[in-house]
Amino acid sequence: MSKKIVVPFGPQHPVLPEPIHLDLVLEDETVVDVVPSIGYIHRGLETLVAKREFTEYVYIAERTCGICSFIHGMTYCQGVEQIMDLEVPARAHYLRTIWSEYSRLHSHLLWLGLFADAMGFENLFMNSWRLREFVLDVLEETTGGRVIQGSCKVGGVRRDISNEKLSAMAADLKGFETELVDLSEVFLHDDSLKSRLVGVGTLSRTDAYDLGAAGPAARGSGVAIDLRKTGYAAYRELRFEPATESAGDCYARCAVRIRELFSSIDLIRQAVEKIPEGEIEVKVKGTPDGEYFSRSEQPRGELVHYLKGNGTKHLVRSRIRTPTLTNVPPLVKMLQGCELADVPVIVLSIDPCIGCMER
Amino acid sequence: MKIEEQPTTVIAVAHLIGKVEQFRKGGYRLVQMNATKVGDEFEINYSFEKDYLFENLRLIISVDTEVPSISGMYWGAFVYENEMHDLFGIAVKGMNIDFNGNFIRTKVRYPFRNPTFQGEGPCQRK
Numbered sequence: 001m002s003k004k005i006v007v008p009f010g011p012q013h014p015v016l017p018e019p020i021h022l023d024l025v026l027e028d029e030t031v032v033d034v035v036p037s038i039g040y041i042h043r044g045l046e047t048l049v050a051k052r053e054f055t056e057y058v059y060i061a062e063r064t065c066g067i068c069s070f071i072h073g074m075t076y077c078q079g080v081e082q083i084m085d086l087e088v089p090a091r092a093h094y095l096r097t098i099w100s101e102y103s104r105l106h107s108h109l110l111w112l113g114l115f116a117d118a119m120g121f122e123n124l125f126m127n128s129w130r131l132r133e134f135v136l137d138v139l140e141e142t143t144g145g146r147v148i149q150g151s152c153k154v155g156g157v158r159r160d161i162s163n164e165k166l167s168a169m170a171a172d173l174k175g176f177e178t179e180l181v182d183l184s185e186v187f188l189h190d191d192s193l194k195s196r197l198v199g200v201g202t203l204s205r206t207d208a209y210d211l212g213a214a215g216p217a218a219r220g221s222g223v224a225i226d227l228r229k230t231g232y233a234a235y236r237e238l239r240f241e242p243a244t245e246s247a248g249d250c251y252a253r254c255a256v257r258i259r260e261l262f263s264s265i266d267l268i269r270q271a272v273e274k275i276p277e278g279e280i281e282v283k284v285k286g287t288p289d290g291e292y293f294s295r296s297e298q299p300r301g302e303l304v305h306y307l308k309g310n311g312t313k314h315l316v317r318s319r320i321r322t323p324t325l326t327n328v329p330p331l332v333k334m335l336q337g338c339e340l341a342d343v344p345v346i347v348l349s350i351d352p353c354i355g356c357m358e359r
Numbered sequence: 360m361k362i363e364e365q366p367t368t369v370i371a372v373a374h375l376i377g378k379v380e381q382f383r384k385g386g387y388r389l390v391q392m393n394a395t396k397v398g399d400e401f402e403i404n405y406s407f408e409k410d411y412l413f414e415n416l417r418l419i420i421s422v423d424t425e426v427p428s429i430s431g432m433y434w435g436a437f438v439y440e441n442e443m444h445d446l447f448g449i450a451v452k453g454m455n456i457d458f459n460g461n462f463i464r465t466k467v468r469y470p471f472r473n474p475t476f477q478g479e480g481p482c483q484r485k
Contacts, residue, residue: 035456037458037461037462038462038463039445039461039462039463039464039465040464042463042464042465044465044470046471047470047471047474050474078362082361082362087360209388210388210433210434210435211434211435212388212389212390212433212435225388229411230362230363230411231362232362292365293365293391293406293413293415295362295363295413302390304390304391304406306391306393306404308395316395316397317395317396319393319395321390321391321393325438325442326390326391326435326438328435328438329434329435329437329438330435358463
C-alpha cells in the first residue's frame with residue numbers, strides 16, 4: 001500500500017465558478033476519502049426575514065440563486081400562501097409552472113455547457129449556451145428579467161402572458177427542440193464524452209437514497225423522487241413521469257438532465273394548452289401565523305423553504321434547504337475510489353450551486 | 360388547497376434516537392434538519408419522507424441543551440448538524456464528521472443564536 005497524501009481541491013479551481021473546498025485523500029492517483037468544506041461565502045440571507053415584511057422578502061428569496069431565482073421566489077410565495085390559506089388563481093399556477101419549466105431548461109443548458117467545458121469540449125459548451133439564449137430571451141420577453149425574473153408575488157404573479165404570446169412560445173419550441181435533439185446526440189453518443197463519463201463517479205441506488213441525494217443526482221441512480229409529483233402549482237393537472245437512469249454514474253446524471261429538457265418542453269406545451277382564463281392574483285389580507293415546509297423541484301433537486309410566522313408582518317424564520325447542500329454527502333461517496341483526474345467532472349455532475357447553498 | 364399534510368410530532372431529547380431509528384427502519388429518507396430560535400428556546404425540526412409522505416419530529420430545547428447526533432443512522436446528517444452548531448451554537452454530540460465550528464465560516468460567532476432585530480429597517484418607517 002502506498003503512502004496517503006492529501007490534495008486540496010478548491011476553493012478556487014478552474015471548473016468551479018464558486019468556492020467549495022475538498023480535501024482529497026489519495027493513494028497514488030486514487031481518491032480514498034474526501035472531506036468537504038463549505039462556508040466561504042455564507043451570506044446570512046435568512047436573517048433578513050426579520051427586516052423585511054413577508055410580502056417584500058420574496059425579493060430576497062429570489063436572490064438566493066442567480067440560476068433558479070424564479071423557483072426560489074415561487075417556493076417562498078407558495079409557503080406563505082399555504083400558511084395563510086390563500087387560494088391562488090389557476091392561471092397564476094399555470095404561469096408559475098411555465099416559468100419554472102423555462103428556468104429548468106435554462107439551468108440544465110447552462111449545466112450542459114459547463115460540463116462540456118470541464119471536459120475540454122469548447123464547441124459543445126458554446127452550442128449549449130447558444131441554445132440557452134433562446135430560453136433567456138423568452139424569460140426576458142415575458143418577465144422583463146433574464147436572471148432575476150421578479151414575476152412571482154405572494155398571492156399570484158405580477159405579469160400575465162397573453163394567449164397569443166403563449167401560442168407563439170409553444171410554436172417556437174419546435175425549432176428549439178430540433179436543435180436540442182442534435183445537441184443531445186453529442187452528449188449521449190459521442191465516444192470521447194462517454195469515455196469520460198461512463199462508469200465514473202458511480203453512486204448506487206441505496207447510497208443515493210440513504211445519503212439524501214436530490215434531483216438528477218438521485219434520479220441518475222434510479223431513485224424516482226421528483227417533487228413535482230406532489231402536485232404543487234399546476235403540476236397536478238399535467239402528465240409527466242420523473243426521468244430516471246439506473247447506472248448512477250456521471251453519464252446517467254447527464255442523461256437524466258437531457259431527458260428532463262424534453263420533459264420540460266412537453267410540460268410547457270401541456271400548460272399552454274390547458275391554461276385557463278382568469279385573474280392572476282388574489283388580494284393578500286392579514287399576516288402569516290403558522291408554519292410550512294414549502295417544497296418544490298428545482299433543476300438541481302428538492303428545494304425546501306421552511307417558513308414560520310407569528311401573526312406579525314415579519315416572519316420568525318425562513319430556512320432555505322437547497323439541493324446542493326443535501327448532495328454534498330452523496331458527492332463524498334461518488335468521489336471515493338475515483339481517479340484524481342475525474343474529480344472535476346464528478347463534482348460538476350451534481351451541478352453544484354454554492355451561491356444557493358451559502359444562502 | 361393544501362399541497363400536502365405535514366404532521367409534526369414533538370418529542371423529548373431522550374426519545375430522539377429511538378424515533379429516528381424507527382424512521383430509518385421504515386425506509387424514510389432524511390429531507391432536512393433545521394433550528395429556529397423561539398423565545399429562549401430552540402425548536403429543532405427533523406424532516407423525513409417516504410413515498411411523498413412528509414413527516415417531522417421536533418425537539419424543543421433550552422439553548423444549552425446538548426442533542427445527540429443522528430449521523431450514525433443517517434450519514435448525511437453531518438451537514439445539517441454542523442450547520443446548526445455553527446449558526447446557532449447548538450451542541451451536537453457524536454457527529455460522524457465534526458468540523459468543530461469551521462463548517463460555515465462566519466464573522467460573528469453563532470450569528471443566528473441571538474437575533475438582534477429591534478424593529479429598525481425600511482419597512483418600519485412606512
